[in-house]
Amino acid sequence: MKVGMTVNGVGEQVDVEPRRTLADALREDLALTGTHLGCEHGVCGACTVLVDGQPVRACLMFAVQAEGASVVTVEGLAGVDGTLHPLQRAFSEHHGLQCGFCTSGMLMSALHLLRTEPNPGRERVREELAGNLCRCTGYAGIIDAVVAAAAELGTTLREP
Amino acid sequence: MQRVEDPRLLAGRGRFVDDVAFPGMLHAAFVRSPHAHARIVSVDASAALAVDGVLAVYTAKDVDWLAPLVSSGPMRDDVCVQSRTPLAASTARHVGDPVAVVVARSPYLAEDGRDLVDVEWDALPPVVDPLQALEPDSPLVDEELGTNNICHAEQSAGDVDAAFADADYVTSIRFHSGRSTAAPIEGRGVVAEYEDRGGGRYNIYSSTQMPHLLRMFIAPVLGVPAGRVTIKAPDVGGAFGLKCTVFPEDIVIPAVARLSGHPVKWIEDRWENLAAGVHSKDMVCTMEIAAKADGTMTAFRGRFVTDSGAYSSVPFSPLVDSQVAGVYLSSCYDVQNVAYSIDNPLTNKCQIGAVRGVGWVPGQLAREVAIDRLARTMGKDPVELRLQNMIGPEVYTTPFGQTYDGGSYAAALEQARDAVDYAEFRQRQLRAREDGRYLGVGFSPFVEPTGWASASAAAGGMPIPFFDTASVTVETDGSVTVTTGLHSDGQGHETTLAQVTADELGVAMDSVRIVYGDTDSSVFGMGTYASRSAVLGFGSIRESAGQVRDRLTRIAASLLEADPSDIDLVDGVARVKGVPDKSVPLQQIALFGYFGGTARPDDIQRDGLTATAGYDPGETYANGCAAAVVEVDVETGLVTIEQLAAVEDCGVVLNPTIVKGQVAGAIANGIGIALLEELAYEDNGEFISGNLINYLYPSTTEVPSLTLHSIETPSAVSAGGVKGVGEAGTIAAPAAIVNAITDALSPFGITIEKTPVTPEYLRQLLRAADHDRNKLVGA
Numbered sequence: 001m002k003v004g005m006t007v008n009g010v011g012e013q014v015d016v017e018p019r020r021t022l023a024d025a026l027r028e029d030l031a032l033t034g035t036h037l038g039c040e041h042g043v044c045g046a047c048t049v050l051v052d053g054q055p056v057r058a059c060l061m062f063a064v065q066a067e068g069a070s071v072v073t074v075e076g077l078a079g080v081d082g083t084l085h086p087l088q089r090a091f092s093e094h095h096g097l098q099c100g101f102c103t104s105g106m107l108m109s110a111l112h113l114l115r116t117e118p119n120p121g122r123e124r125v126r127e128e129l130a131g132n133l134c135r136c137t138g139y140a141g142i143i144d145a146v147v148a149a150a151a152e153l154g155t156t157l158r159e160p
Numbered sequence: 161m162q163r164v165e166d167p168r169l170l171a172g173r174g175r176f177v178d179d180v181a182f183p184g185m186l187h188a189a190f191v192r193s194p195h196a197h198a199r200i201v202s203v204d205a206s207a208a209l210a211v212d213g214v215l216a217v218y219t220a221k222d223v224d225w226l227a228p229l230v231s232s233g234p235m236r237d238d239v240c241v242q243s244r245t246p247l248a249a250s251t252a253r254h255v256g257d258p259v260a261v262v263v264a265r266s267p268y269l270a271e272d273g274r275d276l277v278d279v280e281w282d283a284l285p286p287v288v289d290p291l292q293a294l295e296p297d298s299p300l301v302d303e304e305l306g307t308n309n310i311c312h313a314e315q316s317a318g319d320v321d322a323a324f325a326d327a328d329y330v331t332s333i334r335f336h337s338g339r340s341t342a343a344p345i346e347g348r349g350v351v352a353e354y355e356d357r358g359g360g361r362y363n364i365y366s367s368t369q370m371p372h373l374l375r376m377f378i379a380p381v382l383g384v385p386a387g388r389v390t391i392k393a394p395d396v397g398g399a400f401g402l403k404c405t406v407f408p409e410d411i412v413i414p415a416v417a418r419l420s421g422h423p424v425k426w427i428e429d430r431w432e433n434l435a436a437g438v439h440s441k442d443m444v445c446t447m448e449i450a451a452k453a454d455g456t457m458t459a460f461r462g463r464f465v466t467d468s469g470a471y472s473s474v475p476f477s478p479l480v481d482s483q484v485a486g487v488y489l490s491s492c493y494d495v496q497n498v499a500y501s502i503d504n505p506l507t508n509k510c511q512i513g514a515v516r517g518v519g520w521v522p523g524q525l526a527r528e529v530a531i532d533r534l535a536r537t538m539g540k541d542p543v544e545l546r547l548q549n550m551i552g553p554e555v556y557t558t559p560f561g562q563t564y565d566g567g568s569y570a571a572a573l574e575q576a577r578d579a580v581d582y583a584e585f586r587q588r589q590l591r592a593r594e595d596g597r598y599l600g601v602g603f604s605p606f607v608e609p610t611g612w613a614s615a616s617a618a619a620g621g622m623p624i625p626f627f628d629t630a631s632v633t634v635e636t637d638g639s640v641t642v643t644t645g646l647h648s649d650g651q652g653h654e655t656t657l658a659q660v661t662a663d664e665l666g667v668a669m670d671s672v673r674i675v676y677g678d679t680d681s682s683v684f685g686m687g688t689y690a691s692r693s694a695v696l697g698f699g700s701i702r703e704s705a706g707q708v709r710d711r712l713t714r715i716a717a718s719l720l721e722a723d724p725s726d727i728d729l730v731d732g733v734a735r736v737k738g739v740p741d742k743s744v745p746l747q748q749i750a751l752f753g754y755f756g757g758t759a760r761p762d763d764i765q766r767d768g769l770t771a772t773a774g775y776d777p778g779e780t781y782a783n784g785c786a787a788a789v790v791e792v793d794v795e796t797g798l799v800t801i802e803q804l805a806a807v808e809d810c811g812v813v814l815n816p817t818i819v820k821g822q823v824a825g826a827i828a829n830g831i832g833i834a835l836l837e838e839l840a841y842e843d844n845g846e847f848i849s850g851n852l853i854n855y856l857y858p859s860t861t862e863v864p865s866l867t868l869h870s871i872e873t874p875s876a877v878s879a880g881g882v883k884g885v886g887e888a889g890t891i892a893a894p895a896a897i898v899n900a901i902t903d904a905l906s907p908f909g910i911t912i913e914k915t916p917v918t919p920e921y922l923r924q925l926l927r928a929a930d931h932d933r934n935k936l937v938g939a
Contacts, residue, residue: 019268033179034172036397038345039430043852046345074172084170092166095821099650100169101176101346101397126860133852135344135398136650138824138889139860 005066007032008076016063022056023047025063026073034074034104038133045132048105049073055112074104077111087111087149096145098136106132110146119150161817164654164674165395174395177349177367182423185351186215188413189270190426191260191277192436193252196286196508196845197301200250200279203260208273213265216420217277220249220259223415227381229408233477234622239311242302242472246381246408246415251284253301253470254508255847256435258408263420267427286508286845290444290467293505301470301506310472310504311479313621315486317559318497320450323459327450331534336914337522339442339467340837342515343857344649346397347433348407352414353423361388362414368393369404370687371679372645377406377474382414389414393677396649400829401515403649404689405438406474431850438513439839442467443481445526449534450497457534457549459497460489462526464519468504469511476622478504478512483621484609485523490558492569492607492783493549498559508845514689516829517890520608525915528604528895532902533911542899543577543603550605555876562619564607565811565876565883567783572807572871573605576785579805579867585789593907598794599802600906602899604786606892610810610884611695611780619779626692627776628685630700632661632708634769636754638732638747640665640672642701645685646693647677651822651886653693656815660698664705665712666729667746683772691782691884694814699775699879707771711764715749715756778877782884784808786827786892788900794908794926797919799835799901805867806892811875811883822885824866830893832857838916908933 004013007030014029026032026049038046040059047058050072077085087110090096097103106129113120113128120128125146126139134142168174191203205217228243248259262273287293287301293308301308324330351365362382368374371391379386396403409426417424428437443466450459464485468478479502486500535542550570557563580601589599609616614625631643642661646653654674662669676682686696709729716734717724726737734749736742753760753769789803808823836856839849849855874881894915901922902912908929914921 017268027178032172033175036176036346037178037427038347038397039852041430041851041853044345074170078171082167082171084167088170091170092162095163095817097166097169098652098821098825099344099346099396099398100165100174101344101395103169104172107170122865130859130861133345133857133859135342135400135829135857136825137821138826138828138866139863140824140866141821143860 001064003064003067005068006070008072014063018062018064020063021059022061022063022066023058026058032073032075036101036104038102045109046102046105048108048132050108050112055109074107077107086152087114090145090149094141094145094148096137096141102132102134106134106142114150114153118154122147163652164658165652176346176395176397177351177365178427180351180365180394182353185423185425186263186265186420187267187270188416188424188426189262189274190258191262191274191279193248193255193257193259195252195281195283196255197284198252199282199284200248200252200259201282202280204278207276207278208262211269211273211276213269214262214273216263217273218261218416218419220245220247222419223247223412225383226411226415227383229381229406229411229474231472231474231477233472233479234624236623238313239477239479240305240307242305242310244471246411254510255845256432256510257470258412261412261416263416263424288507288841288843288845290465290505290507293507294503301508308506310468310477310506312503314501315560316499320459320461320497320499323497324450327458328453329451329534329538330448331530331537332446332448333526333530333533334913335445335447335526335529337441337443337445337525338837338915339439339839340833341434341437341439341839342400342402343433343855344398344400344402347428347430348403348409348437349427350409350413351423351425352417354414354418359388360384363390364414365392365394366410367396367403369399369647369649369689371647371677372684373475373687374406374410375679378411381411391679393647396647399649401513401689402437404687405513430852434839434850434855435847436510438473438515439469439510440512440515440518441481441521441833442512443485443519443522445485445522447526447530449530451534455538455540455545455548457493457495460495460527462486462489462500464500464522465503465505466512467509468506469509470506471511473511473513476514479622480514481512481519481522483519485519487560487621488520488523488562488607488609491527492551492605494551495549496559509841516826517887520891521833521894524604524606524891525895525898529898532602532899543573543582546573546603546605553873563779564781565779566873567607567781568809568871568873569605569783572783572785572809573603575807575869575871576603576787576805579869580787580789580803598792598904600790600792600900600902600904602788602896602903604892604896604899606784606888608691608782608888608891610691610782611777611878612690612692613696613776616779626686627774628696628700629683629772629774630704631683631770631772632701632704634708634712634750636750638671638750640667641675642672643675643682644697645682645687646697647688649688651688651693652818653697656818657697657701660814661701661705664702665709667732671732691886694884695777695780695878695882696775698814698882699777700773702879703773703775704771707773708769711753711769712749714761715753715764716744719744719749719752775879777879780875780878780883782810782888784888784892786896788896790897790900790904792901792904792922797922797926799917801831801864801897803867804864804893806889807869807871808885808888809871809873810885812872812881813870814882819885820868823868823889826887826889827866827893828858828863830890831863831897833890833915834894834897835916836862
């Protein structure tokens with residue numbers, strides 16, 4: 001089936017089987033391998049992407065369900081010149097990543113939080129990121145990073 | 161400091177094994193046993209092969225040209241050598257044991273094919289209980305071995321029996337450390353291609369912690385010299401010891417790449433990761449302590465039975481749990497009479513491998529839970545009792561012969577005690593109880609063998625030489641390339657090792673590149689596990705970089721017409737001490753080093769600006785202490801960790817940010833082990849924890865903000881005084897948490913005998929305690 005969607009601002013068309021997951025379409029058909037698969041049953045959150053602004057487990061959504069949608073993946077965060085997004089920079093500054101495998105999903109979940117709640121406290125960050133597992137960091141650096149990015153970004157992330 | 165690896169990982173531009181693709185690549189899916197123990201009667205692949213896009217189904221018969229995968233463990237006479245075929249040939253020995261592999265044009269089609277392979281099974285009686293497995297009438301897991309016990313061993317020092325006979329107090333506990341595993345977010349994966357030239361060679365991408373050792377183990381099974389196998393370990397999405405194992409899939413995927421004539425990729429799914437990777441820490445422990453009336457502990461006696469699963473894992477074997485629980489029994493205590501026995505019964509479960517904290521975790525649980533019990537029995541304070549019995553900070557040799565390189569054993573406990581405001585806490589605990597709230601505190605001081613090398617391995621009962629090499633090259637333009645056989649799977653070696661190279665050579669850190677994870681381009685190394693890379697990486701780089709620095713200094717001295725001893729090399733510029741305007745940049749020194757003809761010293765004409773050196777340090781031991789403050793909801797059995805404080809002493813710290821990250825991540829893992837993580841089997845050997853809904857591990861809401869403190873006691877033996885740090889938190893945290901829970905529930909007098917301490921388990925203990933109390937009231 002042909003599916004049209006906007007991915008990181010670019011119009012894309014993929015030809016997929018109905019059973020192909022959005023994660024596989026992004027990774028295999030569009031070569032956006034920054035979205036990672038950790039459990040393929042919707043628990044670990046590594047494959048989180050934004051679909052029409054909402055965080056979605058790309059392993060639990062079929063590509064055909066994204067017809068007409070706007071999808072943002074981790075590759076859509078940095079500037080075209082490679083300049084890291086303030087959230088990405090905060091992850092680095094606060095040692096919010098070690099192996100980097102869960103990081104893409106963490107960033108996307110955190111981005112959604114900051115877009116919907118510009119100044120979440122630590123406890124809100126903790127609650128919101130409870131759906132993204134990390135085995136390396138013990139989470140402290142991740143929470144620090146999101147809180148710091150929220151402070152830096154203020155309300156600039158709020159979508160109209 | 162930003163880590164070197166951060167920009168690519170944050171931008172989604174890391175390259176993990178699932179991101180590797182070759183033209184014409186096929187995809188593999190394994191057919192695995194649904195039974196704990198069953199004979200394979202027949203395999204009918206016809207329905208699978210009828211699927212468009214399924215190219216082949218291979219069974220053990222198709223790969224019978226492979227040599228067996230042999231586990232000789234630590235190569236001790238008392239350890240059984242076990243062989244297995246990479247695909248089960250006649251018998252499947254645990255749920256998840258691979259029996260066939262389907263190769264197809266896409267992963268979806270491979271899984272379609274897998275579901276259509278019809279295996280006829282003849283179920284055999286499973287061996288599930290490790291203690292029953294040791295009974296003479298138990299069915300055998302592996303008939304070839306003639307026993308279920310991979311190793312029985314005993315060791316004692318001093319006079320343990322006399323100490324127990326003379327004791328005023330004897331405490332004896334039984335503790336079952338639960339079955340957990342690494343479960344990195346990225347599972348295992350292999351991509352292999354076979355080139356049919358020059359006798360054949362394999363090019364393999366693998367998510368591994370030890371590229372060179374993996375090559376060393378699989379080449380003979382594949383029937384080629386090691387030089388015809390290339391292992392490339394790209395970015396690895398967490399490993400924690402799971403990926404320092406050699407698995408059947410590591411052999412089968414290259415083999416079917418050869419058979420099919422196509423590159424083949426296999427990316428394991430989460431069920432496979434949990435059912436058929438390695439498990440860890442499943443140990444039935446008994447621990448006895450003899451003590452005098454004044455609180456002096458005079459003897460420890462332990463028995464450690466590792467539920468080893470169906471196969472002795474390669475290379476570390478189940479002794480990686482049982483042996484190390486036993487041999488480090490005395491830990492940081494001045495107890496001179498010690499004895500242990502270990503057993504390693506095979507059962508029809510997943511194999512036991514080296515996962516973060518290994519057998520130190522069960523050993524620590526058994527000892528520290530027993531010490532708290534002793535303190536309660538004697539009416540002594542658990543912190544004071546520990547301090548009373550602790551060794552001093554100087555170099556110390558244990559009764560079993562490990563020589564600690566100095567540490568802050570008592571100071572770490574005192575700092576942890578202060579970090580939780582111990583005296584104040586006891587007041588708060590009393591007030592809370594008046595309100596019907598149950599708070600508790602627990603402590604867990606530890607010693608962690610680190611920098612795994614020949615001496616430490618021998619001292620740990622694993623007498624195999626371990627060392628590492630590094631090669632340092634100053635390139636023609638003055639930039640620096642380092643190759644190492646260590647691997648980074650989150651530890652940040654590209655940063656830390658560049659930092660130590662830059663310091664050693666006197667160059668800018670961003671001019672240094674660390675090359676690793678490729679057996680074709682990196683010097684031989686034993687890989688990253690057992691908290692060894694900081695010590696081995698630093699030592700091997702310091703040695704090789706030191707040699708290059710000496711050459712640079714001599715060239716600079718000749719260019720500046722000065723004595724080499726007067727040359728300072730800082731920030732990529734060589735200067736004559738005290739003469740600031742006499743300087744030469746590294747770039748010029750390097751160019752001269754390559755093209756200065758006969759004006760160069762002879763050794764530089766011969767060796768250029770490359771030096772390769774190895775390092776095999778003496779024994780290094782980190783130490784520290786975890787302290788946990790918990791609240792237990794007695795109505796639900798839920799444990800909330802109010803505070804977790806950890807004091808870490810890993811010697812001289814190379815990079816404080818990375819050390820802190822290692823400690824925090826390891827503690828989170830320890831919280832999981834204490835409260836959540838349980839790989840469960842039914843009585844018939846059926847595996848019931850095959851997803852992350854049933855195998856719970858800590859998320860943001862289970863890991864509190866941590867209180868982390870550091871003490872730096874330089875190692876008396878290692879280069880730079882460095883010790884390792886990777887496993888400390890996992891070793892320390894579980895015992896602190898279990899002790900805190902027991903302390904919280906001391907009014908109920910319950911005894912915790914296993915991990916994880918789930919709400920269900922606590923409610924069961926509390927109900928039984930209520931029942932006993934009611935009986936007493938009734939009487």
